[in-house]
């Protein structure tokens with residue numbers, strides 16, 4: 001079993017307006033294996049990024065939804081320990097969350113334009129994670145995002161977060177139903193976090209190292 005270590009992850013850039021996108025798409029970092037985290041605000045994007053990179057304050061997680069209004073980019077190195085150590089630099093994006101009611105209409109519209117232009121410029125091998133609160137399931141905004149990924153031919157999967165907060169058998173089976181409904185209807189993978197972080201890491205390994213492993 002391969003072991004994944006992460007090192008040196010750091011914030012490199014924040015994108016606030018579509019006008020900044022062309023510059024980003026020309027940067028050398030844009031050629032790195034790219035993993036993008038989208039999802040409703042408060043769904044656990046930042047917490048997942050911090051857990052996967054083993055870096056507590058990297059993406060910052062907050063109790064105040066809707067605060068991150070820019071696309072935050074991070075780079076760092078994956079180290080895969082098998083017989084020898086393989087290294088790969090990757091790029092991560094933490095997107096501003098959608099669906100927070102208190103955000104003014106104008107900001108929501110700006111968000112839509114920024115995100116759509118961002119997705120349209122992504123290389124087709126970008127891996128997209130959508131975080132969904134496992135207790136709630138997908139809503140129409142998540143489905144709209146999935147339609148966008150399907151339209152753009154971008155690979156995606158869903159992570160149902162806060163699995164550690166599911167206490168009753170009823171809550172647990174509800175999340176299982178969400179997962180089954182999602183995989184049945186899309187054919188895309190779905191995971192729970194933090195309980196299935198290893199599976200999520202395996203997907204990241206395959207995505208980042210490709211056939212080298």
Ligand SMILES: Nc1nc2c(ncn2[C@@H]2O[C@H](COP(=O)(O)OP(=O)(O)O)[C@@H](O)[C@H]2O)c(=O)[nH]1
Nearest residue numbers: 041042043044045046047061062161162193194
């Ligand atoms: N127990 C638990 N809490 C979580 C989990 N993921 C996120 N949270 C909490 O949910 C809130 C929002 O998380 P955050 O990562 O900031 O969501 P974001 O807005 O999507 O980036 C924070 O208070 C987190 O501590 C999880 O897997 N388990």
Ligand SMILES: [Mg+2]
Nearest residue numbers: 045046061068
């Ligand atoms: Mg966040």
